[in-house]
Structures are given as C-alpha cells and as structure tokens.
Amino acid sequence: MSTKRWVLILVLISVLAAWSAGTLAAENRGVEHGRRYDRLVIRNVIVIDGKGTPPRGPLDVIVETNKIAAVRGADRRPGAYEKEAHVLDGTGMYLLPGLINNHVHLQDSRAGVAQPFEYSYKLWLACGITTVRDVGSDVRKTVQERQKSRDGTIAAPRIYLYMTAAGTTPAEARARVGELKKLGADGIKIFGMDRDIMKAAVEESRKLGLRVAHHVGVEETDAWDDAGFGVSTMEHWYGVPDAALDGSQNFPPSYNYNNEVDRFRYAGRLWREANPDKLKKVLQALIDNGVAWIPTFGIYEANRDLVRAMNQPWFKDYLHPALEAYFSPNPANHGSYHWNWSTEDEIYWKENYRLWMAAVRDFARMGGLVGCGEDAGFIYMTYGFTYLRELELMQEAGFHPIDVIQNATGNNARILGLEDRLGRVREGFLADLILVGENPLANFKYLYPTGVLDLKDGRPVVRGGVEWTIKDGIVYHAPTLLADVKAMVAAARAEKH
Numbered sequence: 127m128s129t130k131r132w133v134l135i136l137v138l139i140s141v142l143a144a145w146s147a148g149t150l151a152a153e154n155r156g157v158e159h160g161r162r163y164d165r166l167v168i169r170n171v172i173v174i175d176g177k178g179t180p181p182r183g184p185l186d187v188i189v190e191t192n193k194i195a196a197v198r199g200a201d202r203r204p205g206a207y208e209k210e211a212h213v214l215d216g217t218g219m220y221l222l223p224g225l226i227n228n229h230v231h232l233q234d235s236r237a238g239v240a241q242p243f244e245y246s247y248k249l250w251l252a253c254g255i256t257t258v259r260d261v262g263s264d265v266r267k268t269v270q271e272r273q274k275s276r277d278g279t280i281a282a283p284r285i286y287l288y289m290t291a292a293g294t295t296p297a298e299a300r301a302r303v304g305e306l307k308k309l310g311a312d313g314i315k316i317f318g319m320d321r322d323i324m325k326a327a328v329e330e331s332r333k334l335g336l337r338v339a340h341h342v343g344v345e346e347t348d349a350w351d352d353a354g355f356g357v358s359t360m361e362h363w364y365g366v367p368d369a370a371l372d373g374s375q376n377f378p379p380s381y382n383y384n385n386e387v388d389r390f391r392y393a394g395r396l397w398r399e400a401n402p403d404k405l406k407k408v409l410q411a412l413i414d415n416g417v418a419w420i421p422t423f424g425i426y427e428a429n430r431d432l433v434r435a436m437n438q439p440w441f442k443d444y445l446h447p448a449l450e451a452y453f454s455p456n457p458a459n460h461g462s463y464h465w466n467w468s469t470e471d472e473i474y475w476k477e478n479y480r481l482w483m484a485a486v487r488d489f490a491r492m493g494g495l496v497g498c499g500e501d502a503g504f505i506y507m508t509y510g511f512t513y514l515r516e517l518e519l520m521q522e523a524g525f526h527p528i529d530v531i532q533n534a535t536g537n538n539a540r541i542l543g544l545e546d547r548l549g550r551v552r553e554g555f556l557a558d559l560i561l562v563g564e565n566p567l568a569n570f571k572y573l574y575p576t577g578v579l580d581l582k583d584g585r586p587v588v589r590g591g592v593e594w595t596i597k598d599g600i601v602y603h604a605p606t607l608l609a610d611v612k613a614m615v616a617a618a619r620a621e622k623h
C-alpha cells in the first residue's frame with residue numbers, strides 16, 4: 127500500500143472518530159442532577175403535550191433558566207448543538223409537561239412517627255410530578271415548605287396550599303377565610319361543614335379571589351350545593367351519587383358514620399342506589415356552574431382489592447416505616463379500617479367503581495373538567511405511585527391515554543388557574559417537563575419508577591421509569607432521587623429495629 131493511501135485511510139479514520147465523538151458528546155452533555163442552566167437543549171424528542179393532542183416530533187426544546195424558550199423541529203445534524211454546553215439527548219424518548227397532582231397532603235409524620243417531607247417530595251419528583259396542590263396540612267410548616275420550593279433550595283414540586291376553612295357559625299367561617307388569605311392561602315378547602323356555614327365560607331373565598339376545593343362527603347351538603355355555591359372543585363365523589371338518591375341511602379340501623387368500617391363499607395353500596403335520571407341532572411348542574419371534579423380513584427382501591435393494595439411491589443424498597451405502621455388496621459388512624467374486610471365488600475366496591483367511573487366519564491363527555499389527584503398517605507397508598515395508578519384508573523374509566531395526560535397536566539393547570547404558564551410544552555411556559563424512555567401512551571406502567579418487566583432475547587429486563595424530571599428549570603435525574611428515597615427508607619427501618 128502506498129504512503130498516500132495510508133494517509134487517506136488515517137484521515138478517514140480520524141474523521142469518523144471525530145464524527146462519532148461528536149455524536150456521543152451530544153448525549154446528555156454537561157447536565158448535572160439538581161442544577162438549573164441559563165440554556166439547556168433537549169434535542170430530538172417526541173413531545174406529548176398537555177392539551178389533548180397526539181404526539182409530535184422529533185422536536186428540539188430549548189430551556190432558558192426556568193422557562194421554555196423555544197419548541198421547534200429537530201435539527202438532526204450531528205454537530206447541530208456542538209457548541210451548546212448543556213444538552214439532553216431525547217432520541218427515542220418522550221417529553222411531557224410535568225405532572226400536576228391536585229390532591230395531596232404534605233405530611234412530616236404518620237400517627238406521631240416522623241417521616242420527612244423530603245420522602246414524599248422525592249417520590250413525587252421521581253414519578254414525574256412537578257406540582258402538588260395540598261388540600262389540608264399543618265400550614266405553619268407547609269407555608270415555609272412552599273417558600274423553600276419556590277426558592278429552589280429543596281428538591282420538591284411546586285406547592286400550592288388550599289387551607290382548611292373552619293367555624294361553627296357563618297360569621298366565624300368568613301373571618302377564618304380572611305385569616306387564611308392573610309396566611310397566604312392559594313385556595314380554601316372545605317370539609318364536613320353544615321350548609322349555611324359552607325355557603326358563607328364559599329362566598330367569602332370568592333370575594334377574596336380564592337378558589338375552593340370541597341371534599342364532597344356524605345354530609346348535609348352534596349353536589350347540588352357545590353353547583354349552587356359554585357365551588358371550584360369537588361374532591362372524591364360521595365356527594366355526587368348522594369345528590370341523586372331518592373331520599374336517604376339504605377343504611378342499616380346500626381350504621382355510624384364515625385365508624386370508618388361502616389362508612390367505607392356502605393360507601394361501596396352508594397352508587398348503585400343513585401337514580402340515573404337524577405344523576406344526569408346533577409352532573410349537568412355541576413358543569414353549568416363550572417365545578418371541576420377530582421375523583422381520586424386510586425386512594426379507594428384497597429376496597430375493591432385489599433390483597434393488591436397491601437402487596438404493592440414498591441413497598442419493598444420505598445415504603446417508609448412510619449407509613450407502614452400507619453397503614454395497619456387501627457381505628458385511631460384515618461383510612462386504616464380494613465379489618466375483617468369481606469369478599470362481599472370487595473364485590474360491592476367493584477360494582478361501585480364501575481358506576482363511579484361511568485359517571486366521571488359521562489361528566490367529561492358532557493363538557494365537565496376532570497383533574498387528577500392522589501390523596502396518598504392513607505389506605506395503603508404511597509406518594510407518587512398512587513398518582514401514576516390514578517392515570518391507569520382514568521384509562522380504565524374510558525379516557526383515551528391522550529386525554530388522561532391532558533387531565534393530569536393541562537386540565538390540572540386550569541383547575542389551579544395557571545393554564546397560562548403550566549401544563550404545556552409551549553414557548554414562554556414554565557420549564558416543568560419530564561423525559562421518559564418509553565411511550566407512556568402505550569402503557570402508563572412505563573411511568574412507574576419500578577418500570578415494566580419485559581422479555582428481551584428470552585431474558586427478563588425492566589423497562590421504563592421517568593429518566594429526567596425538570597421543575598422550574600431545575601434538572602433532576604429520577605433514578606438518583608429514587609436511590610435517595612431507598613437509602614432514607616433503609617436508614618429509618620434500621621433505626622426502628
């Protein structure tokens with residue numbers, strides 16, 4: 127071989143090496159866990175937006191500090207982003223708006239046992255949740271937590287606090303709403319109030335420009351009042367079928383609402399007693415008055431399948447001992463009522479779910495706004511995982527996966543009144559994004575941090591899990607957050623023994 131030919135081959139090799147190095151260098155270059163960048167490029171990714179539209183791409187998304195600066199067609203030339211310092215390569219991946227969890231309780235203990243806020247924060251972020259709406263917590267503490275999250279000094283989702291109204295007279299309720307506004311409430315939570323007091327609390331909230339979330343239980347008030355007073359959201363569900371009964375539910379004489387076994391056993395027989403014609407009118411009245419519905423399907427699942435709820439695979443590494451102890455049957459702990467739970471109870475609850483899901487689906491079909499929330503920390507349900515289960519249950523209720531993502535992002539942003547800045551992958555919006563290695567529309571189980579067990583060449587492999595969660599422009603590596611949680615749980619368990 128001539129020298130000339132050798133030189134040519136060497137040049138070719140070095141060009142190829144440089145080209146492949148350029149390609150490799152484009153992969154997640156200069157991105158560190160827990161950092162925010164002046165400019166970050168997420169390249170060559172398929173986007174699933176929060177507005178109910180199908181996936182599109184490949185696109186490049188440019189993030190500048192905490193905002194989405196551009197969303198545009200992918201520049202797929204290998205050297206396209208050579209000069210960029212911070213690049214996430216989204217090839218083969220999916221980019222979604224950060225998930226919004228519109229029903230949580232910020233908890234730093236369970237039944238007197240300490241459980242750091244950090245535990246739930248990191249689980250939420252690892253599950254792709256970048257915003258939470260708290261609907262009842264110790265606000266002296268959680269106001270400070272909200273500030274730390276805003277400042278970016280802790281790894282936590284955005285926090286919105288709906289503070290709980292109280293009062294034994296309408297005047298007291300009005301005064302309390304005013305106090306909560308001064309405390310910095312983002313909204314008001316109403317729970318278990320008599321009608322005249324609730325009416326005053328809602329009126330005062332609206333006067334002060336605060337949204338109202340109502341835990342619609344089996345109380346004096348029901349969904350008719352939610353429509354009449356014009357609350358912003360109904361949480362859970364009881365007051366919907368309750369509003370469609372022809373009289374009282376068929377409770378046995380021994381029934382006691384404060385006995386949670388009674389309460390949840392007979393809740394499982396509530397939907398079947400609703401009058402379908404009346405139900406339709408109730409749903410229409412809610413829609414006419416702009417009431418959104420956050421059904422929280424996930425939190426009640428133990429009622430239809432207790433063994434499933436008690437044996438969720440992530441308990442092994444991620445169930446904090448404080449939560450584990452709280453879940454054991456105990457009448458002192460709200461939601462820990464599963465003793466002597468029966469086959470019959472589960473059968474009623476399975477039917478209850480079918481009717482409930484059909485009502486939520488009808489509500490959306492008729493034009494109602496549906497959102498997603500989890501209510502974890504009770505009834506065998508852990509933070510984050512329960513929210514992802516909620517997405518699966520929304521699909522079971524009959525929502526197309528694209529619409530489920532919309533419920534979880536765009537719709538939830540609307541419910542918070544933040545639809546002009548959250549819940550979309552859109553220029554000018556806040557940089558709350560998640561990057562996932564698999565298509566969640568094909569299987570919501572891909573979003574679980576524990577992934578999906580699959581077979582590759584005859585061997586079991588685990589696929590899925592959120593890879594990167596970006597909140598307010600801060601980039602978190604989800605598996606790193608999970609490793610933190612695992613270590614936290616192991617340490618808490620070791621301390622206990």
Ligand SMILES: [Zn+2]
Pocket residue numbers: 229230231261501
């Ligand atoms: Zn709740």
